[in-house]
Amino acid sequence: MAATMGSKSCLLLQSFATFLVVFMSAICFKPSICQPEDLSLPRILSEVERRCVLVLYNKNIAHVETLANELHQILTDSKDITFGTSELILSDGLTWPNGQPLQWVGKSSKAKHLISEADGGTLVIFPKQKKDRECLITGPGRKPQAELFTGPLNVQTALDWVNNICHTYISPTGGLTYEGLHRDSILQNLFSVSHVSNFTMQDFNRQWNQGSLVSRLQLQNVSGESASTVCQPLDFRSLIFDGECSKDMKGFCRASEAEIADGDMLKPAFSQFGNTEMLKDISEDCPEGIRKDPISSRRFPQCERLSELPTKGQFFYDYLKTSKPVILEGAAAHWDAFRKWTMEFLRDQYGDKDVHVKLAPDGLFEGVEASSNWEEYGTFTIPSAVLDILPFPDLVVVRPATINLKFAEFLDMISNTSKVEKESGNGKPRASAYLEYSSIPNYLPELEQDIQELPFARDLLKRRHLNIWLSDGNTLGKLHFDPFDNFLCQIRGKKQLTLFEPHDNTKMYEAHIPEAKLGYDPLSRRFRRKKLLDSTAMVMAPVDILNPDFQRFPAFAETRPLNCTINEGDVLFMPAFWWHEVQSYPNVTEGRNLAVNFWYEPFLTKEFPCGHCKLDVNPLYRHLL
Incomplete structure (x- = not known):
């Protein structure tokens, strides 16, 4: 009985061993899954268009085998790094398929000196080729430049180097570093105008055409004779969407919304055009649909x-x-420029x-x-x-x-x-x-x-x-748009900005x-x-x-517009x-x-x-x- 049980155990062990061999053979059918891929030059050229390429130069594989396996395990699932090995990447006279020589970041003499010392192996990285978005006419194909690793050949130092060059955040476990987690959190929590309003450009256009964003006025000519009723939007420069009163347009404001304004409120804004008595409120003469927009709940949001x-x-x-705009009220009002930069001063100093x-x-x-x-x-x-x-x-x-x-x-x-x-x-x-x-x-x-x-x-x-x-x-x-973080500081006059998120x-x-x-x-x-x-x-x-x-x-x-109006002394971020x-x-x-x-x-x-x-x-x- 004991012999029979022993035979069964032996058979089970043999079966398991056979299964393990078959399983490992199956998953290792592609060498790149179980060991680093041997990267050819055409393969490098293909990959570098989409991601960084990290190459381990394995002149003496025995010296770098452990490092190769560790890096391969860490980077196997990376979407940003392609990792592999090569015996040729540092060879003398290496050229790309089109005959161009391999170019190095920095001085080539320094690279050659370092290469001569890389007896056992070293790392070479080809940064991802950034698309040239400035020029619409494409010239000869660009060939990637290589950067040579010069630090101690260990996993942590190598990863720090890779993360710095490739702008990645890979930890020794293959996951994200703390910095990478913070970055992901930032990108998932960006401010959107939709967080504060459902007002869209469709609403803006409809209310503009219906006249809900401005009042309707009748202009009287200089002789005092009434002109015909004008039921059309005013010039954009007459619009004030901001909920705050400016110093030069006292009384021309509404509580944080864009809605119909009475003629009396518009008069101060039109003082720049001359006699305000020429403006007469005739909102009662305009059609009801023009005077009042029923969609008053959709408001033009404010900074x-x-x-x-x-x-x-x-x-x-x-x-x-x-990435959230904000107005800092009066943040520049204490500057010397606020009082000093008169027209006379500028003329005297720089005329x-x-x-x-x-x-x-x-x-x-x-x-x-x-x-x-x-x-x-x-x-x-x-x-x-x-x-x-x-x-x-x-x-x-x-x-x-x-x-x-x-x-x-x-x-x-x-x-x-x-x-x-x-x-x-x-x-x-x-x-x-x-x-x-x-x-x-x-x-x-x-x-x-x-x-x-x-x-x-x-x-x-x-x-x-x-x-x-x-x-x-x-x-x-x-x-x-501008590709800079901007602090706009208003010293004289005002600016009304209509913003859209990027x-x-x-x-x-x-x-x-x-x-x-x-x-x-x-x-x-x-x-x-x-x-x-x-x-x-x-x-x-x-x-x-x-x-x-x-x-x-x-x-x-x-799209959802956002109004940011700055008065004298205000700063808009x-x-x-x-x-x-x-x-x-x-x-x-x-x-x-x-x-x-x-x-x-x-x-x-x-x-x-x-x-x-x-x-x-x-x-x-x-x-x-």
């Missing part, structure tokens, strides 16, 4: 406002890492300085229009390779005309244009002058001592630019758009639409907020890549709009133009995770 500066921790956790000024008709800067409006249309040709991939080849971004002036001449120009909307009698558009994107450190360095960087941002973010913006105040900057840019139709540049004749003071450019804009939207073409751009109807259209208003007394802005390396970044590309934590700030 959050803080009356006190946040701490560094509050700003980081509540706004920076959530003889040369400045580069942008000019646009009637204050409309960088709108998008049909290329058929331009003289060179029909003779200007776009290469077919580019034309095939341009989504909107019939549109152009209208870049402003430029002129070089003495600063005093520029100040004279904005002083004059602030007093008149159009040339009398001829319908000729006024030339609106704008000193924009002008670097204070480069051109007006003495002014920097009169402003203060916000204390919570100074040691947190890396500053890239500090700009001054000065105009007559009657300007509209069309819809675009989380699904297919709805904003983000893409390359051809450019054209206005010409301007100072003698006749006329603009000319002539020159089409062989360049494209990468940060402009082809949609028009006030006249949206929902047939051509249907997804734009689903606008996270990178948020789309914004900026309507400026002048200080009524001084007839100008003056602001500065700090641009910082973005905490959250993305590739652009790319409608489907998502925000991600900027590798520059991985120490904050």
Whole structure:
């Protein structure tokens, strides 16, 4: 009986051993599953288009076998790293299939010296090839550069090196590091306008057309005779969506919503046009459907406002890492610039300085229009390779005309244009002058001592630019984004910004758009639409907020706008890549709009133009995770 039981046990063990051999043979049918793949050059070229490629140079496999197996086990399921081995990757005279030699990051002599010391083995990494989104004409195929590992050959040091170069967060267990978990949490908890409102551009357009966002007025001519009833929307510059009263438009406000405004409330806003008695409220004469929109529950949402500066921790956790706009009320009101930068001061200090000024008709800067409006249309040709991939080849971004002036001449120009909307009698558009994107450190360095960087941002973010913006105040900057975290500081006048989040840019139709540049004749003071450019804009939207073409751009109807209006002394934090259209208003007394802005390396970044590309934590700030 005992012998029989022993025989059965032996048979069971033999059967299990046979099963184990068959099972291991099955799962190891592909060598790459059980051991690192031997990577060929064509394989490296293929993989590096999608992810980093880590290669273990195994000149003496016995020296690196343990490391190879450990790294293979950790990286097998990685979506960001392809790992394998190669005996050839560091061979003398190695070339890619097209005959080009292998290129190294840094000095080749240093690489060769390190290679000569790599007797047992070392690691080589090929960073993922970032798509060139700037140029639409593709040149010869780029070949990846290699980076050589120079640290101690162990798992932890190797992973730290890989994570740093490939912007990954892989732990020795194959999971995510703490920093990687923090990053995932950040990306899953970004602020969206949908968190605070269901108001869409479809609602905006409907209410605008129905007249629910503005009142209806009757204009009386100078002689006092009544003009015909006007039941059409007012100019956008007359709209105030903000729930706060500005200093120069007292009484013209509503409680955090956009709804019909009484004529009496509009009168202060129209003081800039002359005698307010010329305005007569005739809302009772307009159809009921125009006077009152039944969809009053859908409100134009407003930016959050803080009356006190946040701490560094509050700003980081509540706004920076959530990509949430916020207005800091009065944060710049104590600056020396707020009292010091009068027109007289600027003229005295910089009157003889040369400045580069942008000019646009009637204050409309960088709108998008049909290329058929331009003289060179029909003779200007776009290469077919580019034309095939341009989504909107019939549109152009209208870049402003430029002129070089003495600063005093520029100040004279904005002083004059602030007093008149159009040339009398001829319908000729006024030339609106704008000193924009002008670097204070480069051109007006003495002014920097009169402003203060916000204390919570100074040691947190890396500053890239500090700009001054000065105009007559009657300007509209069309819809675009900036690849910087932005603190916009209002010194004179006010700005009304309409923002859109950057989380699904297919709805904003983000893409390359051809450019054209206005010409301007100072003698006749006329603009000319002539020159089409062989360049494209990468940060402009082809949609028009006030006249949206929902047939051509249907997804734009689903977007949710956010209103952020800043008054004198306010600072708006606008996270990178948020789309914004900026309507400026002048200080009524001084007839100008003056602001500065700090641009910082973005905490959250993305590739652009790319409608489907998502925000991600900027590798520059991985120490904050």
